[in-house]
Amino acid sequence: PMMISMLVQALYNVVDSYFVAQISEDALNAVSLAFPVQNLMIAVAVGTGVGINALLSKSLGERRQRRANAAAMNGLFLAVLSCLVFMAIGLTCSRFFFQVQTSQQAIVDTIEVEARQARQSGARLILTPGNYGADFLAAQGLDGLGVPVVRCSNFIGDALDIAAAQRFEQVLLAGHIGKLVKVAGGIMNTHSRQADCRTELFCAHAAAAGASTALCRRLLDAATTDACIPLLDAEGLRDPVLSSLTAAVQTHLERRAAGAFAVGALLFSNQYGLLGLSPQARTLIDQWRHTHA
Secondary structure: OHHHHHHHHHHHHHHHHHHHHOOOHHHHHHHHHHHHHHHHHHHHHHHHHHHHHHHHHHHHHOOOHHHHHHHHHHHHHHHHHHHHHHHHHHHHHHHHHHHHHOOHHHHHHHHHHHHHHHHOOOOEEEEEOOHHHHHHHHHHOHHHOOOOEEEOOOEHHHHHHHHHHOOOOEEEEEEEHHHHHHHHHOOOEOOOOOOOOHHHHHHHHHHHOOOOHHHHHHHHHOOOHHHHHHHHHHOOOHHHHHHHHHHHHHHHHHHHHOOOOEEEEEEEEOOOEEEEEOHHHHHHHHHHHHHHO
């Protein structure tokens, strides 16, 4: 029973992470950050249960029913009390808890350190928001071109400013469509707390490409950017809409770079693969492959 219980708990974490990862990388990060608190709650509950179980067993073995009843009542009281305590902590301290673990300035400082180290190996750089981007680059062989890869999290604008300060000459931004579609609206901090207009941008570019009113409504109601793709396919608008979004991302990247370096955009989805590659990004990749060969 103990082994089965531990297996179920482990599977719970795995399954939870799998389904949450389908929403976004930020959601998966939130699950990871909350894991210590979850373990603490489990420890308190298990510790209380083991203690009450020992008292009950001892009291029942000694045939002291009144003491057993008291132990059971105390156990119920402690269960309710711990529930209320953790609820109060969750309602009042959650924001502080996550902010302590995810200091924005600390993340930007880390990006700067990694960019400075990357500059030692040359004037070319690949930026990607997170693990999804790193995995995609590896799958496409783009991480083996001798160009360092720096994870920039949600801080696209800060990473581009750092690249300019470090005098990089060529920068490729590669990221999941769920992140980079926001850049098409000029949003340079892609955390959902700052702004979240993913489906609105899909809707706007679809409308410009001739989408029907019904499709626009469905896009606005889509839960994720991946869910927008089959909706576009239904009216044959995937290519024009994604091309338009990619061009908008490229425009805002060039505006932020302000001529300091050549920049390109690559958008992908875990489910649908490569979704957008700007001409500037294609040129950079072709040059890097030629040089690496």
